[in-house]
Amino acid sequence: MQKLAAGNWKMNGLAASLAEIEALATAHPTPGCDILICPPATLLSRVSDAALGTSVQTGAQDCHPKDSGAHTGDISAAMVRDAGGAFVIVGHSERRADHGEDDALVRAKAEAAHDAGLIAIVCVGETLEQREAGRTLEVVGGQVAGSLPDDATAEDTVIAYEPVWAIGTGKVPTTDEIALVHADIRARLTARFGADGEGMRIIYGGSVKASNAAEIFAVPNVDGALVGGASLKAADFGGIVDALGAA
Ligand SMILES: O=C[C@H](O)COP(=O)(O)O
Numbered sequence: 001m002q003k004l005a006a007g008n009w010k011m012n013g014l015a016a017s018l019a020e021i022e023a024l025a026t027a028h029p030t031p032g033c034d035i036l037i038c039p040p041a042t043l044l045s046r047v048s049d050a051a052l053g054t055s056v057q058t059g060a061q062d063c064h065p066k067d068s069g070a071h072t073g074d075i076s077a078a079m080v081r082d083a084g085g086a087f088v089i090v091g092h093s094e095r096r097a098d099h100g101e102d103d104a105l106v107r108a109k110a111e112a113a114h115d116a117g118l119i120a121i122v123c124v125g126e127t128l129e130q131r132e133a134g135r136t137l138e139v140v141g142g143q144v145a146g147s148l149p150d151d152a153t154a155e156d157t158v159i160a161y162e163p164v165w166a167i168g169t170g171k172v173p174t175t176d177e178i179a180l181v182h183a184d185i186r187a188r189l190t191a192r193f194g195a196d197g198e199g200m201r202i203i204y205g206g207s208v209k210a211s212n213a214a215e216i217f218a219v220p221n222v223d224g225a226l227v228g229g230a231s232l233k234a235a236d237f238g239g240i241v242d243a244l245g246a247a
Pocket residue numbers: 008092162166167168169205206207208226227228229230
């Protein structure tokens with residue numbers, strides 16, 4: 001399967017950041033993996049224009065489950081598509097925590113993404129408290145079960161495993177810990193979706209940097225990364241793209 005290096009700019013990026021897209025595309029004209037940048041919604045259209053015809057694909061960080069309507073401040077999956085996006089992240093732990101999003105809502109957003117022809121990156125991951133209580137597989141397994149539409153396919157769905165305690169902290173699980181969770185997710189996907197579950201990409205997120213990327217990408221069932229801080233600068237993200245292309 002084609003691996004995925006996905007950058008999530010979160011609430012970062014102004015017009016000056018468009019230069020990073022050009023730099024990334026110029027440095028990686030024929031990468032050995034898919035490259036995705038999810039800028040803030042304010043920049044999606046301009047980033048998509050800048051990325052047109054290059055190796056860089058674009059997406060949004062969230063979408064509303066409805067197509068349109070009276071939902072001030074939200075954007076729909078159709079709007080993401082209209083702005084040039086091909087992907088949308090749903091259920092990121094920051095949205096689950098900041099906006100009280102539960103699995104049912106995340107699933108509805110993934111369904112909306114699919115209806116609009118987008119690839120949904122569905123995020124799951126345990127808190128430190130849950131890990132320390134020995135509940136990692138139970139929590140992540142429950143999120144996978146509840147957040148994925150029944151008709152998800154290998155082509156339209158990516159799972160991002162992001163331990164909440166590893167996001168933006170510089171703390172990363174051991175490769176054995178990552179392997180255990182990714183293998184468990186793979187088993188659940190295969191049991192539920194058959195061949196599609198075997199082919200669905202499972203990417204890791206949480207303090208991925210160029211310096212630790214190769215080690216993480218060598219772990220079985222790690223099919224790429226969802227990168228926050230280290231995706232903001234083309235020079236940093238480029239190192240991760242190189243590591244994934246070589247994996
Ligand atoms: O969406 C990206 C993740 O939350 C990871 O963020 P980070 O690479 O800054 O730890």
